[in-house]
Amino acid sequence: VIQNQMRNREYIKSRYRGNQFILSPQEATFSNADEQFMIKLNEMIDQNLSQPDLDVKFLTAQMAMSRTSLYNKIKELTGMGANDYINRRRIDKAIILLTQSDMSITEISEQVGFTYQRYFSTLFKEMKGMTPSQFRAQHGSTQQQSE
Numbered sequence: 001v002i003q004n005q006m007r008n009r010e011y012i013k014s015r016y017r018g019n020q021f022i023l024s025p026q027e028a029t030f031s032n033a034d035e036q037f038m039i040k041l042n043e044m045i046d047q048n049l050s051q052p053d054l055d056v057k058f059l060t061a062q063m064a065m066s067r068t069s070l071y072n073k074i075k076e077l078t079g080m081g082a083n084d085y086i087n088r089r090r091i092d093k094a095i096i097l098l099t100q101s102d103m104s105i106t107e108i109s110e111q112v113g114f115t116y117q118r119y120f121s122t123l124f125k126e127m128k129g130m131t132p133s134q135f136r137a138q139h140g141s142t143q144q145q146s147e
Helices: 002-017 033-047 056-063 067-078 082-100 105-111 117-128 132-139
Strands: none
Touching: 033 056, 033 067, 033 082, 056 067, 056 082, 067 082, 082 105, 082 117, 082 132, 105 117, 105 132, 117 132
C-alpha cells in the first residue's frame, strides 16, 4: 500500500513538472488528495487566468489554506513556487493562443493576465527560449505578429 502511494505521488509530480500543464478533466483519474488538490488548484487558476490580481493571496483565500501551506503543497507536487506555477500556466495558455488564434501578442498577454506585455515577453523567453513572436513564427498561426 505504501509503495503504491509513493508511486502515485511520483506519477503526479512527474505530470505537473512536465511541459504539459493543461490537463483535461478526463486525464485526472486519481482520487487521492494530491490529485484532487491539483485539479482544484488548476481549475481556480484557469477560471481566473485573465485577472492580473491572480496571485498567492487570491489562491490562499479561494483554497482556504494558509500561504505557507499552499506554497509547501505546490512546491512538493510541482517543484515550483506558487507564483512560478501560476506563470507557467499562463505561458502554457499563451502558447495555445499563439498557435490557434489571430490575436496580437499584446492581446494574448492581456488575455492570460499580464499587465505589461514586456514582462510577458521576457517571461515567455525565459521559459521557452524564444520570444512570443518567434514562437508564433516557428509554430505557426494564421496571422504573423511582431512584438
